[in-house]
Amino acid sequence: MPRQMYDKGKIVAGLVIFVIIATFPFWYNIGKAAPAPELKLTxxxxxxxxxxxxxxxxxxxxxxxxxxxxxxxxxxxxxxxxxxxxxxxxxxxxxxxxxxxxxxxxxxxxxxxxxxxxxxxxxxxxxxxxxxxxxxx
Structure with missing residues (x-):
């Protein structure tokens, strides 16, 4: 296998791992927003x-x-x-x-x-x- 193909695979794998790590907080917190507070009126x-x-x-x-x-x-x-x-x-x-x-x-x-x-x-x-x-x- 040529060296260029091997490097291309590392770059793609690195990008995929980066995207997963960078977007993890968003995926992890989906649906977990705190409810809006209830206000007490006088x-x-x-x-x-x-x-x-x-x-x-x-x-x-x-x-x-x-x-x-x-x-x-x-x-x-x-x-x-x-x-x-x-x-x-x-x-x-x-x-x-x-x-x-x-x-x-x-x-x-x-x-x-x-x-x-x-x-x-x-x-x-x-x-x-x-x-x-x-x-x-």
Whole structure:
């Protein structure tokens, strides 16, 4: 057998072994994703039955909404948000969002930890503004 054929077989075998080793983690973990966390809603959130946007839209795009709110409030001094159903809301993470979703650990942190996301909202906003106000009194 010529030497070139022997080398060609080693290269092909090496490539096959490399592909198997490189893709092993993907094959090994198929179907083993952790389930999405179940969120605990406060009584107020349950009573409202509706958020600023639909649940699906909020899950997918709440950060974009909050970024838009920040820009509108800071740059345009506009604090009024009107959703697709015509209902008005105050553009405020601390007072609108956290009014219904007041338990940051049971609501925000569960999903952010699951998705390995570290939002910068809490650099400026406090977790529970109403508890802080009550402590001042």
């Amino acid at each position: 009584d107020k959130a349950k009573a409202e039955k509706e958020c600023v946007m639909s649940v699906t839209d909020m899950k997918a795009g709440h950060m974009q909404l909050l970024d838009e709110w920040r820009d509108e409030v800071v740059r345009s001094a506009n604090r009024l948000y009107v959703n697709s159903k015509g209902k008005s809301f105050n553009m405020s993470l601390s007072n609108t969002c956290l009014d219904c979703h007041s338990n940051k650990a049971d609501f925000c942190d569960k999903c952010h930890d699951y998705a390995s996301v570290r939002p910068y909202c809490w650099d400026c906003h406090i977790d529970n503004p109403k508890a802080t106000e009550e402590a001042k009194e």
